[in-house]
Amino acid sequence: MARTASAILEQRGSRRLVLLCDFDGTLVEFQSDPAAVWLPESRRTLLEGFLDHPAATVGIVTGRRLIDVRERTGLPDAAYFAGLHGLEIEGGGEQFVHPQVAETRALVRGVSITLAARIAAHPGAFLEDKEMSVAVHYREAPASAHAEIMTAFEQVTRPAIETGRLRVMRGSFVLELLPNIPWNKGDAVRWIVKRVQRDGVPVFPVYIGDDVTDEDAFREVEDRGVGIAASDRVTGGDFRVDGPAGVEELLRELFKTLEPEG
Structure with a gap:
């Protein structure tokens, strides 16, 4: 070192x-x-x-x-x-x-509410609401449930993503929905x-x-x-x-x- x-x-x-x-x-x-x-x-x-x-x-x-x-x-x-x-x-x-962050705050909030209900069905996974973005963590969820969690995330977030206003950022056992800002x-x-x-x-x-x-x-x-x-x-x-x-x-x-x- x-x-x-x-x-x-x-x-x-x-x-x-x-x-x-x-x-x-x-x-x-x-x-x-x-x-x-x-x-x-x-x-x-x-x-x-x-x-x-x-x-x-x-x-x-x-x-x-x-x-x-x-x-x-x-x-x-x-x-x-x-x-x-x-x-x-x-x-x-x-x-x-x-300056564009405020434009999507309400949209993120709406998606967060729906997403929380879907993720609650998966022990070990949880939703982190950051107000201007929302993240789903699934590190502690059983590996057998990871695909289902990712599918649920995709289904809930797809309409907002297709508007072009939000985007997904993938990390280590985390999926985050953010404003689609370059x-x-x-x-x-x-x-x-x-x-x-x-x-x-x-x-x-x-x-x-x-x-x-x-x-x-x-x-x-x-x-x-x-x-x-x-x-x-x-x-x-x-x-x-x-x-x-x-x-x-x-x-x-x-x-x-x-x-x-x-």
Whole structure:
């Protein structure tokens, strides 16, 4: 891991490190209940160390609501936070909510009510209502029920999808219905990087993610930074580590070898 950290920082040179991480499956282990997930103290301390460093910026880019991940990380306002796959972002004294999100809130709510009734018939599966999107989690459902759960999701959501107003994003044992807006984690990474470098500061973005929803972010950094895959579920990334424990180990090594700018 020390060699990986050294290789990353060698590529960085004297540029400012912009460390961007997914949350679930990357910084924290998956849990059957998303509400039971909190950033471990050891990892929070590491990220706070980067935040205090004069040569680094930290951001969290997640499918969770922004307000939720803020609470679950416990990180200070110096960090950037991007929620709902980048549809809402805060940091650097700015706030962003994609202007088209409000247009589909009522439609998402209506689908959510119908979907909840269908999913309730499957033990181990549950619906997560994020207000501006809705997700069905089925990690704890019997494998024999997965196909039926996916079929139920497709049947309920198809009319809204066919209008072109909503779209489906597939993750690890999760199906999410989102506003059909051409905006993703890659756009969120670009938004954050642009603000970090607006004073002419050269930057080196590093993105760490574990799921197919992170592929857009990997593509965004590939020409000017480094992508790190935290699982075998993703095909992108220049380096690979083994889950949240591997991410923690890499962050520890990165911090040990990080030198101030100039």
